[in-house]
Amino acid sequence: MSELDQFYNNSSLSTDFYELTMASAYFSSHQTDKLAIFEMYVRRLPKNRNYLVVAGLKHVIDFLLNLKFKTEHINFLKTHDIFKRSEEKFFDYLLNFKFTGNLWAVPEGSIIFANEPIIRIEAPIIEAQIVETFILSVVNFQTLIASKASRIVNASCGTPVIEFGFRRAHGPLAALLASRSSFIAGCLGTSNTLASYEFGIPSNGTMAHSFIMSFEDEESAFKEFIKIFPDGFLLVDTYDSIKAVKKIIQNKIKCKGLRLDSGDLVKLSKDIRKLLDDEGYYSTKIMASGDLNEYIITDLKNKKAPIDFFGVGTELTTSRDEPVLNGIYKLVAIKQYSKTKNKYEIFYKMKTSINKISYPGPKQVFRFEKNNHIIKDIIALEDEKIDNATPLLFQYLKDGKLIQKLPTLFEIRKYHQKQIALLSERFKKISNEKVEYPVFLSKKLKKIMKELQKNEST
């Protein structure tokens, strides 16, 4: 879990400041025993997305298991004027803070849709509140990238996609997490060496223009590279792609593949394939790169460009056409111990702001399948019985402890392959037309919402 070590070391401060002021206010208003249930979900799917691929749960769990306040963090908080009325007991509470709650979640690699809870947390309210920002940050981003990668992989129709986006990702950690999410969603490898070291994702790479330019001529660069890397790919567009391929053939340089990084990829790949085949270079592969995305790949496929590998960078690791997943983390219920009744009572909670309402109560998603395809989901209260459907959320943490072994990255990837196979082709088509998957609310949930709205308006 070293990739986020820095953040686990300072995890208590890797949060929005208001989580900590609210914690203090919960504390001073004697709410430490109150249990809160929060759910993370996405209100609307991003534009150009018909489904989401869940990713990031591993980092949520690592975070919750490691979360603690160090003395220097507490001293730092005390330097803020705003905390001057906070009790010393509150800071003692923080010093002994540990996440003791329960966590349910949809497994990484799953397909989900708008309004479906991805994560549900039940914990003492301060604990459940403080963890909000970090959870949103890691799940929003990794789900965003896995969902984008899924589209790119769909568009490539079986041609392998390699993730090449480190240099344009939002910093080195975003690059690392993007490699992981892309691999879950079906990319074959990454250019990111650290992602390979940390996660075991196959590392790939060819050469840069600078390598070619550092030699006096292109053919010397090719020869020197192939001498030591006989399985290497040669970059041919530093000066002129066609001329470069001719030089390779004339000099009888054997190479596993070529990379095209600019120009008209349809025409170039066809011309180059012909040049290669005419000279018996049948096994030499063509890789294409250079601001590729699902639309360009679809076009290359439609025009039958003979490309054997797609290297996709910028557009993938930034999810360029929609770089935001608006996942939110909303209070759905409060559980309070009633001494008279000698048990916990649950109070459903619902936000009713204009265009921003939330669905109350702890929920489960029930999914229906028919003929090996998923056909509809019902969002219901977690304790409802829905026949002939599979629940999507599983419990991972109980009283702050991990209760099931987490899958490896390779298992997650495999699980995703099975999940995506259950999704009908119409959701995978690359077009800007939205195809809506049917998601319904259970009758019971709708009834509760009506009641809560009525109460609010009175």
Next chain:
Amino acid sequence: MSELDQFYNNSSLSTDFYELTMASAYFSSHQTDKLAIFEMYVRRLPKNRNYLVVAGLKHVIDFLLNLKFKTEHINFLKTHDIFKRSEEKFFDYLLNFKFTGNLWAVPEGSIIFANEPIIRIEAPIIEAQIVETFILSVVNFQTLIASKASRIVNASCGTPVIEFGFRRAHGPLAALLASRSSFIAGCLGTSNTLASYEFGIPSNGTMAHSFIMSFEDEESAFKEFIKIFPDGFLLVDTYDSIKAVKKIIQNKIKCKGLRLDSGDLVKLSKDIRKLLDDEGYYSTKIMASGDLNEYIITDLKNKKAPIDFFGVGTELTTSRDEPVLNGIYKLVAIKQYSKTKNKYEIFYKMKTSINKISYPGPKQVFRFEKNNHIIKDIIALEDEKIDNATPLLFQYLKDGKLIQKLPTLFEIRKYHQKQIALLSERFKKISNEKVEYPVFLSKKLKKIMKELQKNEST
């Protein structure tokens, strides 16, 4: 420098895999003594941007000073089949690797334009090559966000902007670096507690809807919060913003400010301001948030919405309208020692691929001012003398050692304020119309380009 510790610890692997295969090929082709000069720059400004605000240099320098290969990293590389022909001497070289080169850069907080080198590195070719990916990743992202933040600050015309984007940033490190870049470009504070801890940026925060909802009624939540945080801001849109303000007034709750997070911000802020003023709540401020960006803020300003603070999150920390800065790192020259001449000879390098040419030679940017405004830049060779102009690049590292004290974040912010004041208003206007700042190439540079292109085509 702890925010990137994890990456400095594994810095040698936080790179594209091809940098390492190229390193091995440079090594085996006996090029270790060859000096390479690389420059980082942006070929075209992103859409909706008339200028860039440079950020990220501190992390480049920290990275170069800390870069090393650990035994476990080298062992990891050896597990790759592709390295099977690499000499053992190459791995010994890596084990003793240190960055020994020179670095020139435009200071953080500077304004720059397309094609102007932001960073220039001169080092033995393997060193200069290996550092490419990390440098691009940290400078591309931080410059992207500083440039976006600058637009948002311009649009706000003096009304303070607080950065609220942690939960939608591309993971927790992106959130942290985005806070830093936003502060450089003029934001007043951040919601990110870790950014406050690491960088000293003022931390800000109000409360979440969940805090309100956790109480039986809204007024109890307000009262409890203000009891402990008399300087707190109250969030009023959980149910109905106007009703919430009326409750505050009826209950005589004194608060420093209110936050509006949804609805028609123009109408609501005006109606609420009137409600407050009518009851003598003159000093109670109004903060607005909720998917704000430079366009919405311009509209709010035009419509004279009485808003005292803007909280800007998602759109800022993802640079949503253009989440990519296409900074590149290109070889511009090779320096080789000539035994016969007993000195280094320089060979200018230039890439001529279609639409992707690069400018040769080590360069400097010379900027002209008139009447306290910057009026034009000339990109020239570094050793050219250009009268009446200020050079933008300074040397920071010499033979791998820091030769000048780096400014603090507060000094960078101040420097930026002076720089942005030199930029004419027409570049700062929020519209989708591009306003082009005049950037010219020196005659000498143009002559060299012509010669190199001629040589290439022969």
